[in-house]
Amino acid sequence: MKKIAVVLAAALLLAGPAATAQKSPLLKGIRSTVYQKGPQVRIYSEDVTEPVRIFVISDTHLFRSDEREEPFRQYSDRIAQTHHKTKHFQTLEDTDPEECLVKTVALAKERHADAIALLGDMVSFPSEDGIEWLKEQLDASGIPWFYTSGNHDWQYEGMEGTLEELRETWTEKRLSPLYQGYDHKLYSVEIKGVKLIFLDNSIYEILPEQLKAFRQEVKGKQPKILFYHIPFFAPGYSNHSTAHPEWGLGSDNLYKIERRQPWPEDGPGQVSKDMWKAVLKACGKNNLLATFCGHHHKEQHSEVGPWHQFTVTANYNGGYYEVIIEPMD
């Protein structure tokens, strides 16, 4: 047993802390690199001048509610029963969504994060109590935080309306405090010279005005990161992805359970496919360093040409990414 401990300690010493200087003649002509070790993602870029540390959190699926939810229970009862007792992704110990959120925000504070990016399904339904509790935790941290919605944050199951209509209604009625004045469809902020773009693709499809706004936002060579809830299509990804060729009515296995409008028969729309191409192009031409999302609840990393897409482990399992964007030399 002792021997194993010594070997492990030696291995850790050898691994040492991650190097901050990445100078090497081998990297000549390369503007950025991506490195991942567990929940830590390090992006080295020639175009950043100081390190930027961002905690990425998605899919906490808070289920708390109070008496204000009573008139809506018929729409939230089913989903409110899910993800109560969960297991931590690292320790495998029993935990729950609230404990996971509190601990992740505390870790972000301990690590002196510059920002927290919340990528949706923070609540399992638009519970006022859940949204207020979440905002209190984030505000108390003192860390700037930014939010984009998941498909459950605004969804009341069985309620009349298209996905787009329900998203508009409940974003305005309940989620607006989380958007802090930003336009839910697409907005950007700048942290230490890095542009963070938040896109709401929580209905799977992209609207024409979102594509237009994205093309405007990505112009130029400023380093950028894109955040959204639903992964974009990449070979190997489940069809529950934006612009996935197999996304559509024929593969929608949840619309009856979730009592919502089914996905369209003819698959993803042209605008969603054009957005996919626009993101890929921005990765190659406009210094879009990486994109981050949630929704699939498990960790995934895809590489499509210059496009690095990371899907974070659900925060109800304690999942998060600590993304560090730092100078290449």
Ligand SMILES: [Fe+2]
């Ligand atoms: Fe989720």
